[in-house]
Amino acid sequence: MKIKESLKTHGQWVGKWTFILAATGSAVGLGNIWGFPYKAGTNGGGAFVLIYLACILIVGLPIMMSEIFLGRRSGTSPVNALRIAAHDTNSSQSWRFVGWSGLAAGIFILSFYSVIAGICINYIFIAAQSSEIVNSAEKFNEVTSSPYNLLFWHSLFIFLTAFIVSLGIKSGIERMVKILMPMLGFLLIFMVISSAINGDFNKAIEFLFAPDFDQVNSQTFLSAMGQAFFSLSLGMGSIMAYGAYMPKDENIVSTSFSVGSLDTLVAILAGLAIFPIIFAFNMEPNSGPGLVFISILTAFNQMEFGNFLGPIFFILLTIAALSSSISLLEPSVAYFAEKQILSRKSSAIAISLFAWTLGIGSALSFNLLSDFYIYDRNFLDFMDFIANQILLPLGGMLIAIFVGWFIPDNLIKEETGDFALFKLWKFFIKFVAPTAVFIIFVSQFI
């Protein structure tokens, strides 16, 4: 393995649970708590949830296993993980571009993710005064119409992200997820219980679990698949990068199931935290991206202890966002550090500065640049489109094709062991996942 010898090593997670915590931290984010409820809300509730679960099982989990396999096999960043696997199987070195596209996707996503996460931090303070807020739509407008305000919170969030990543695997990421993830679990359960007490829980259950197939169209599939990729952090190398730090004696198959299940559980719990109060205060579940910032604030405003529960909700959202954003930055930082182009610290600073600059466009798309459109999308939506609708599905599909068609079974089993569902997994990764992603990917342009 010549390629590997020229690279600086990164170290490993300590303990059996760390990979699961870190990967779940990456997976659980704004996508679960902000994205999933509003997408379920605008796509017909239960029917969307069912299709989403199918995407996770058929496409998400097989690709997640492949990413962890590639990462752990090499112990390097995604670009080099693909280079090494291509080298060892006499495949084309062009496969490394899948790694590169992942690094680009991570930086694009980080740039706007940080703007939205910044708004979440801002809302911790706003929600503390929610009883005084008369009109939450107006409040949202006030928050987002000031470029300085958005840029301030965006800068703070990206600084926190870069700081954690710059400290390294053990003292940075591992330490943070061990603190953040238990907090997140606790706060989420607290929010669900308080929603069950204060809200209309039955209606929320019915909305999320009773499928109404009249509302299903091709857009539903596209949205569910996109959500599955984004939510599981697939197609861009975050999970691959984290897999690189996974000790060799850990089981790839069972950890993938754990991460996939925990991520799905959190998305559903987030729905159960949000919809009961939306219904109890007679608001519409399908209000779109504004669901958590506008509708939820209106609900807290009318609720007993709203000034206390509101901030907790937004702290929850911020924690989830932070444990994800570090995984968006890590793959690029790992690449720069292992190639010794820059030290880990300098890489974290340089790359986050780049993402920060790109994020200015997204922050301004709420105000100064609100009339600036690229292909009918404002800047933030355009970044989101490039990353989530193009780069992640393409990356995921190519990873599936590479692992399914180019890596011999014996090499795979060296990492995963011989597991009961190997044949089924192989069938999914070879045929089902690439075809499903391809059809859904192409259908969006027709």
Ligand code: PFF
């Ligand atoms: N999975 C995160 C979420 O649901 O918010 C977002 C994300 C993180 C996407 C890392 C992609 C990624 F590589």
